[in-house]
Amino acid sequence: MTQVESRSNYRRLFKEFLRQSYINGLHPFIYPTPVRYAKALWLVLMAAIVVWTHxxxxxxTLEYLDQPTEIHMAPDLVHVANSPFPAVGVCTANKISQRLLRSYAVKL
Incomplete structure (x- = not known):
């Protein structure tokens, strides 16, 4: 296989990868464009976005490692009504059925 044939095969495989890829932003590299440097500008923009994300x-990550979050619980339990103002209350997302609650209360 000559160098020209292998280069052609690589180009064909790369275009097939771009066509079947689910990575956003790669499809404009497949199709022709009337703007002269559109693909180069798009590549620079995509590279800048990837670098900025990193x-x-x-x-x-460095900020988290410098100032780690600390969570602890007090050993004495305090009722929510007696806790200071910026207290945290945890509510369940499951709604309580009045009918089931009453039937449970009757059983007790």
């Missing part, structure tokens, strides 16, 4: 992720 910078944000690294900065957030």
């Amino acid at each position: 910078v944000v992720i690294v900065n957030l």
